[in-house]
Amino acid sequence: xxxxxxxxxxxxxxxxxxxxxxxxxxxxxxxxxxxxxxxxxxxxxxxxxxxxxxxxxxxxxxxxxxxxxxxxxxxxxxxxxxxxxxxxxxxxxxxxxxxxxxxxxxxxxxxxxxxxxxxxxxxxxxxxxxxxxxxxxxxxxxxxxxxxxxxxxxxxxxxxxxxxxxxxxxxxxxxxxxxxxxxxxxxxxxxxxxxxxxxxxxxxxxxxxxxxxxxxxxxxxxxxxxxxxxxxxxxxxxxxxxxxxxxxxxxxxxxxxxxxxxxxxxxxxxxxxxxxxxxxxxxxxxxxxxxxxxxxxxxxxxxxxxxxxxxxxxxxxxxxxxxxxxxxxxxxxxxxxxxxxxxxxxxxxxxxxxxxxxxxxxxxxx
Amino acid sequence: xxxxxxxxxxxxxxxxxxxxxxxxxxxxxxxxxxxxxxxxxxxxxxxxxxxxxxxxxxxxxxxxxxxxxxxxxxxxxxxxxxxxxxxxxxxxxxxxxxxxxxxxxxxxxxxxxxxxxxxxxxxxxxxxxxxxxxxxxxxxxxxxxxxxxxxxxxxxxxxxxxxxxxxxxxxxxxxxxxxxxxxxxxxxxxxxxxxxxxxxxxxxxxxxxxxxxxxxxxxxxxxxxxxxxxxxxxxxxxxxxxxxxxxxxxxxxxxxxxxxxxxxxxxxxxx
Ligand SMILES: Nc1ncnc2c1ncn2[C@@H]1O[C@H](COP(=O)(O)OP(=O)(O)O)[C@@H](O)[C@H]1O
Ligand SMILES: [Mg+2]
Numbered sequence: 358x359x360x361x362x363x364x365x366x367x368x369x370x371x372x373x374x375x376x377x378x379x380x381x382x383x384x385x386x387x388x389x390x391x392x393x394x395x396x397x398x399x400x401x402x403x404x405x406x407x408x409x410x411x412x413x414x415x416x417x418x419x420x421x422x423x424x425x426x427x428x429x430x431x432x433x434x435x436x437x438x439x440x441x442x443x444x445x446x447x448x449x450x451x452x453x454x455x456x457x458x459x460x461x462x463x464x465x466x467x468x469x470x471x472x473x474x475x476x477x478x479x480x481x482x483x484x485x486x487x488x489x490x491x492x493x494x495x496x497x498x499x500x501x502x503x504x505x506x507x508x509x510x511x512x513x514x515x516x517x518x519x520x521x522x523x524x525x526x527x528x529x530x531x532x533x534x535x536x537x538x539x540x541x542x543x544x545x546x547x548x549x550x551x552x553x554x555x556x557x558x559x560x561x562x563x564x565x566x567x568x569x570x571x572x573x574x575x576x577x578x579x580x581x582x583x584x585x586x587x588x589x590x591x592x593x594x595x596x597x598x599x600x601x602x603x604x605x606x607x608x609x610x611x612x613x614x615x616x617x618x619x620x621x622x623x624x625x626x627x628x629x630x631x632x633x634x635x636x637x638x639x640x641x642x643x644x645x646x647x648x649x650x651x652x653x654x655x656x657x658x659x660x661x662x663x664x665x666x667x668x669x670x671x672x673x674x675x676x677x678x679x680x681x682x683x684x685x686x687x688x689x690x691x692x693x694x695x696x697x698x699x700x701x702x703x704x705x706x707x708x709x710x711x712x713x714x715x716x717x718x719x720x721x722x723x
Numbered sequence: 724x725x726x727x728x729x730x731x732x733x734x735x736x737x738x739x740x741x742x743x744x745x746x747x748x749x750x751x752x753x754x755x756x757x758x759x760x761x762x763x764x765x766x767x768x769x770x771x772x773x774x775x776x777x778x779x780x781x782x783x784x785x786x787x788x789x790x791x792x793x794x795x796x797x798x799x800x801x802x803x804x805x806x807x808x809x810x811x812x813x814x815x816x817x818x819x820x821x822x823x824x825x826x827x828x829x830x831x832x833x834x835x836x837x838x839x840x841x842x843x844x845x846x847x848x849x850x851x852x853x854x855x856x857x858x859x860x861x862x863x864x865x866x867x868x869x870x871x872x873x874x875x876x877x878x879x880x881x882x883x884x885x886x887x888x889x890x891x892x893x894x895x896x897x898x899x900x901x902x903x904x905x906x907x908x909x910x911x912x913x914x915x916x917x918x919x920x921x922x923x924x925x926x927x928x929x930x931x932x933x934x935x936x937x938x939x940x941x942x943x944x945x946x947x948x949x950x951x952x953x954x955x956x957x958x959x960x961x962x963x964x965x966x967x968x969x970x971x972x973x974x975x976x977x978x979x980x981x982x983x984x985x986x987x988x989x990x991x992x993x994x
Contacts, residue, residue: 414893434896447894451912461898464908505894512898 364390364516364548365411370420372406372572380406382572383420388516388550393542395559396552398569399595404552405444407569408518411550412441425515440509441518444525446501448493454480454504455489461512479511482541499530510545517542519551523558535561556596560584568592589723590641597645600688601721604628604642614720618642620686624663632720641721648717649690651679652710653702659712667707679703681711755971762964779961780969789966792950795861799946800929803868808922810869811876812914815921818877819884836874844871845938852939859941867939868929875928876921883917923981927974 365388372381380403388394396404409415410422413434422429424439440461449457458479462472480486483503493501502522509517522538523531539562542549553559559566560580567577568591576588587593594601604618607627614632618625628642656662665681665688677700681688688711692700703709730736762780766773783789818830836844848867849859857863887910895905933948940949947970954963 412893412897414896434893435899435901441894441897443890443894445888445890447888447890449891449894449909460895460900460908464895464898464900464904508894508898 362389363387364425365550366421366423367407367411368421368423370407370410370417370422372403372410372415373418379572381410381417384569384572384574385420386567386574386577388548389565391546391548392564393539393562394548394550395563395566396550396569397556397559397566397595398554400554402569403572404554404569405520408441408520408550408552411516412439412518413437438514439516439518440512440514442502442505442509442520442522444520444522446498446505446525448496448501448504448508450493453490453492454485454496457493457504458508458511461508475511476507479507482510482545483507498525499534502526502534506541510541510547514547516548516550519549521552521554523553524555531558538562560596568595570595587643587719587721590643590721593641593643593719593721598689598691599643599645600649602642602686604640606637606640616640616642616720618686620684621663624683624686625661628661628718629715630718630720631716634722636720636722641719643719643721644713644717646678646689646691647693648713649688649711650713651690651692651700651703652712655710656712660715661718662710662712664708665711667703667705667709670703670705677703681709758964759968759971762961762968764961764964767960768958779965782962783965783969786962788945789947789950789954792945792947793966795945796930796947799861799865799868800926802865803872803929804922804926807869807872807925808876808918811873811921811925812880812918814873815877815880815917816884816910816914818881819887833877834874836871837878841871841934845935848935849938859939860944863939863941864936864944864946867935868932871932871935872925872928875924879921879924880914880917883914883920887913919981919984923977926977930970930974 367384367386367388370381370384371379373379382403384407396407398404406415410417411424411429413429413432413436416430424437429437449460452460455476458476459472462475467475476489477486480489483506485500485503485507488496488500493504496504502525506522519538523534526534535558538549538551551559551562560583563580565577565579566583567574568583569575570591576583576592578586583592584596587596587599590601593599602618602620604616606614607617608615610629612631612633613629614636616628616630618628621628630642650656650659655664663683663686665683665686667679668682669680671678671680675694677692677694679690679692681690690711692703694700760772763775763777764772765776765778814833818826818833823829844867848863848870852859852863891909891913892905895909896902900908931948932946933952936946937949937952940946945953947966951963951966954960954966
């Protein structure tokens with residue numbers, strides 16, 4: 358039995374469409390009461406399908422879903438204590454903002470006085486009080502989304518489901534809404550489950566993230582753990598950027614694993630990496646681009662160092678992305694522009710030393 | 724100088740284009756305008772203008788057979804519009820909503836009555852009524868009208884629903900509404916312009932139908948178009964013109980009303 362801290366339990370859920378498409382493949386996870394939970398994965402990995410099963414628009418082919426301890430099998434969407442913000446917002450075009458937000462209360466037979474009061478509060482929550490009498494076609498995309506939010510929150514659901522809520526907004530507004538959604542979630546205390554394909558969105562908003570691929574959950578962890586300790590190549594590559602190399606385990610020494618990276622071994626020798634599991638055979642070795650250091654002379658204090666040639670430098674204002682090559686091995690290094698002209702010497706065609714700390718190297722066994 | 728030249732896409736400024744448009748316009752409207760004009764002509768024949776009169780309108784109004792035919796037409800059109808709009812809307816909605824085996828062929832069959840020649844429909848109807856032993860009369864006309872109007876309404880509704888965002892219905896369900904509430908609060912308001920358009924189409928189709936009505940009518944069940952046809956067989960009198968003009972005015976008025984209803988349903992509503 359799930360403990361009282363769990364609001365949603367997903368157990369061995371499978372969803373098939375027809376005989377050939379398995380959108381969700383044996384997913385089990387618990388979502389905690391009051392947390393901001395993200396389902397993250399590339400397009401087509403089954404995030405929306407999983408969310409729609411929570412809302413009741415699809416029923417699992419196998420497995421079960423409990424919401425607040427209650428089995429949702431056969432429970433219609435209108436009988437579930439969850440509400441959804443749709444990707445298209447799905448704001449009713451023929452109703453005013455007020456009527457949209459009042460809709461869920463009206464169909465439930467809430468007294469008129471209470472409706473008006475709660476709608477007022479909900480509109481205040483999303484700062485739309487002044488727009489109450491407008492029609493959706495007189496609102497911007499961001500405002501329509503707030504209507505969708507208010508409309509769902511006014512129902513006081515146990516869980517709010519959001520399907521790619523920010524994907525239709527432009528970059529500036531998206532960043533602003535990320536902050537606002539977090540603020541909103543903390544202030545109403547409702548569990549949010551958000552679906553997104555944008556890793557920045559998930560990392561910046563969620564308390565915990567489930568990374569999905571081909572209908573499977575690969576890793577479920579808080580953002581920092583996901584970023585620093587991805588458990589497989591897919592997660593390592595999908596979250597942020599990663600320099601990934603193929604290697605073999607050649608031995609173990611004092612709780613460390615000795616790995617030979619084919620593309621690097623003649624330059625840096627074998628790597629001794631901290632790893633507290635069993636590792637043998639082919640593995641992945643990974644290092645984040647921002648953890649690489651560049652220097653013109655050979656660094657003395659770093660254990661992993663090699664000489665590389667700069668193939669390309671891409672300027673982003675806040676960062677430079679430097680593409681490097683050393684024989685077979687290709688690296689990307691991200692350099693923060695901490696002061697003007699900080700990397701004046703980093704130009705295409707130059708040879709530089711790169712180095713990183715042994716502990717920052719990741720060993721990926723799958 | 725050069726600035727005043729027509730743009731490559733400025734077709735309306737090209738002489739041949741204007742000629743073409745003007746010709747089409749005359750071709751379309753000259754017969755109708757002359758029909759209306761001669762309904763006011765103070766002469767027994769539609770050949771030369773003799774002077775203005777309302778005499779033939781009076782005559783048409785006092786023609787009790789014409790009166791009766793007109794009433795029949797209205798009753799038939801009224802019933803057939805109501806029934807075919809409801810059934811056609813349900814059909815259109817079902818075609819839009821559900822995916823089922825052999826949907827393609829089924830849709831094709833539904834649309835078939837629109838394309839098969841009316842005369843064949845008429846013969847089929849008569850044969851059908853004969854096999855079920857139904858005496859020809861107002862009922863058979865009405866049933867036939869319903870039958871041939873349904874596909875038209877279904878097509879209109881189907882086309883309207885193609886632009887419908889289905890997540891609106893899901894949002895409604897999600898917010899606690901039953902399927903029934905969802906239909907009336909969300910789907911129906913969206914369908915409404917399509918319903919009005921479909922109903923109008925059904926009404927005008929029924930009002931001016933000749934071929935099928937001619938075949939399926941019995942003694943004493945004359946409709947307006949059939950009555951006019953029988954009057955024209957003797958001679959085209961201004962009385963016929965007057966009756967036709969009345970029909971044109973009614974159809975126009977209905978169209979305008981439908982347009983107004985449609986534009987209102989898109990404006991602010993307070994539910
Ligand atoms: N109603 C459906 N019928 C058939 N296949 C579907 C349906 N919904 C989703 N799928 C398929 O399931 C997979 C997962 O879809 P979805 O959950 O929408 O992915 P995501 O939201 O992660 O992009 C996709 O391959 C998609 O084509
Ligand atoms: Mg999706």
